[in-house]
Amino acid sequence: MRIRPRQQLLDLWRAHLKTSYRDDAWVWGGRDGSNAISDAEQLMCLLYPATELASFALDPDSIATADDVASVLSVLGDDIQIGGALVRMIEEFFDRYTDADGEPIFAGGSYFRDIGHGEPTPAQRELDVVDAYSMSLSLCIAALRFLRGLQRYLHQEVRREARRLNEQINALTPRVSSRLTSAMVGLIRSFVIHTPPFASPAGQEILALVNQTGADAKDVIADFSAALEQIRVQAANDVRTSQVPDIDLYDDSLAFECGWSWGIDARAGDVDEVASRIGKQPGYAVSEPDLYFTLVVLEGIKDLYSQRTQEPDLLDGHQLQLAESLKRRAELTQRFWSTISRFGTGRWPLEDLPWRTSDAKQSDYYSLVVTAFLIQDLLERESTTDLSRTVAVLTQLAQRARIINREVPDDPAAILHYPGITLTLKGSEGDIGGPLLGYQVGDFSTLLLKRSLQAARLARDVGIREQLFDLATSAMAHMQSRAISHGRSVGLWDNLAPTGNSADPAPSWFLTERMMECLVVAHYTFSGPPLATxxxxxxxxxxxxxxxxxxxxxxxxxxxxxxxxxxxxxxxxxxxxxxxxxxxxxxxxxxxxxxxxxxxxxxxxxxxxxxxxx
Structure with a gap:
């Protein structure tokens, strides 16, 4: 199995348009229905490669020089028609997810799951979820960059359709910017710092996680507090807001963890300088970080302070302030999880599989998420320290998830791939009534593939790089075996889920979008220079x-x-x-x-x- 990112991205686009563009109209929704997250993922499968990779740019000048891209997009038309079709798609998304008052909608909708307590109520399905904030953040950045690039071309055109399209873009751009601002505010209000006493059940779970040598609890607490001293100071000085006045970040009898909850923190204060509803609406989520939501937020925030986002005037002054605030929270969070994953002088907590969370949940998926935090930290510091041990953890996780080893009948590891792990959204049953909600995530394989490719860019040892490429190849082969093999959506994902229409299964945009991200990362990895020690x-x-x-x-x-x-x-x-x-x-x-x-x-x-x- 060879990874060919350019050809595979073009194949994904071809399959995507066959599924989503029918009779000159965009068809929304997939296996999990239509909601603010799934529809954003569906649109991102086109926009993200087009704004991340120069050879996939969708402005007419770029398409004219790339015959293979023009061939794939020919179903949308040619020349300026392609840009017009994409602008209409973006407009449709904003029409669908803007309410009558002009406020953006970030509801989880059909992504919310029954976890044995009853179906979600209509009011619960309208709850905001961090996944929608993060995906909208990435979508809005990609949309703004695409619209700006298209306008640069239109300014050179004198045709009537070019003038009309330019007017559409002028009307659409403020709506995109407004949603971006709201998503950033939602993420700021969803950031949490959790400081349970070490004597509490949550504190005991954290203590058991970091105490890999069986040392005296007092000694472990002292060492743990010392290791996190700078992080606590940073949290107190740069990140902490008035919404959590009762937290004492200097109390060594309290444990510490930070990240993002599944929605706006129930204790979050208002953001007065924001006129939209998102800055003042009440929160429901408990003040405990969730590993999955923390990871997706860190991925989205990277788009805010990436080099491509530093284009003049892409963000306004207020958005730049919000971006800086989110960046501080992201840096703090990444440092914390990178530190705790390698705490101590013996075996790492990360090497004690599976990872245990402070609410007593454990899964190999959580181990993979924490490994992803560590790899990202090493990448940003361009450090190969501990890379070999990190790769050993990735390899072991791939074996346990049957990505390398053969799956056996009734294999318990199969649940990692479908239906995935079910997150419990604590607080979702709050004042509005209804059952406790769940949220399913089944992206274990794509997460392993993405991090293996990223870590390969960092490796300076031939053996380690080969090991990472072997992992990536195994994960890609696993994902290719799960591509839909019949019906309209051939070439998209996922064939593991049962479907009501077996002759024409609908795609999971959740998984397809993540496969697209992996191929973009592969493109970057293969574009870099070969290893030179x-x-x-x-x-x-x-x-x-x-x-x-x-x-x-x-x-x-x-x-x-x-x-x-x-x-x-x-x-x-x-x-x-x-x-x-x-x-x-x-x-x-x-x-x-x-x-x-x-x-x-x-x-x-x-x-x-x-x-x-x-």
Missing amino acids: RAMVHTVIGKITEAEHLLNQELLQISDAAYSPSFAELAAIELSLDRARAILTKRPHTAESLATDALLRLNSLAYAREDANR
Whole structure:
């Protein structure tokens, strides 16, 4: 199984449009119905690659230079028609998820699940969920970048349809920006700091997690508090808001964890400077971080402070302040989970599979999420420290999830893939009434694939990089076996779920969108330079140095270069060595091949001269 990100992204787009674009109209919804998250995921499958990868850009100039992209998008039309179709899709999304008062809708809808206490009530299905905030954040950034790129092209056009489309964009852009602001505020109000006493059940769970040596509890608490001292100070100075005045971040008798809950914190205060409802509506979620929602938020926040988002005027002044606030929370959260995952001097808590949460839940999925936090932390610091141990955890998780090993009948690991783990949304049964809600996530394989590819970019050891590529290849093969194989949605995901229409199964946009993200990451990984370690470079330098010295010796043998039959050969060797030096640190093995070839050719010249002398 070979990963071919460009071809596979084009295949995904082709299958996506066959499913979603019928009779000149966009068809919303998939296996899990239609809601603010699923529909955003459906749209992101097109917009995200188009705004992340230059070779997939959807402005008319770019499409004109990429025949394969133009062929896939031909169902939308050609030239300016493609841009117009995409603008209409974005408009439809904003029409569907904006209420009569002009407020954006972030409801979980059909993604909320019955976990044995009864079906969600209509009022509960309208509850905001952090997944919708995070996905809208990424969608709005992608939409703004696409609309801006399209407008740059339209300003050069004089056709009537170009003027109409430009007017549409002018009307749509403020709506996109408004939703972005609301999503950012929702994420700020959903950030939580959880400080249970160590004597409480939650505190005892945290203590048991970090105490991997069976040491005295007092000693472990002291070491744990010392390890988190800087994080507590940062939380107190940079992140903490007036919504949690009762938390003492300097009390060493309290445990500590931070991240994002499933929705707005029940204790969240108002954000007065925001005129929209999102800054003042009451929260329902308990003040405990959830690993899944924390991960999706960190992924979304990366889009805010990525280099591509630093385009002039993409964010207004208020949004820049909100982005900075979210960035501080993201950095704090990532540092915390990276620290706790490797706490202690012996076995890491992360290596004690499966990971245990402070509410006494445990799963290999949680272990994978914490591993994802650690890999992201290593990537941002460009550190290979502890990478080999992290890769060992990834490998073990792949084995336990039957991505490497063969699945057996009634295998308990199968639940990781379908239906996935069920998150309990504590507080969802609050004042509005109704049962306790659940939320299913089954992206174990795509999460493993994505992190393996990202970690491979960081690896500086050939063995570790090969191990990561093997993991990625196994995960990709697993996902390819789960692609829908018949019906309209052939090539999308997922074939594990039972469907009401077995002849034409609907796709899961949740999983398809995550596969798209993996292919974008693979594109970045393969676009980078190959591995070039110091030892590799040192070996090649020795060969180049020897070859250049022998070349100089051969040149000493030529009395008149213009009449020497060997001069052309020596000139070609010199060019090869110049090329070897130019690519030495980027492609050391190619440079070594050039140097080796030069040495062989120089040896042939020397042997021929010695033979002639004899």
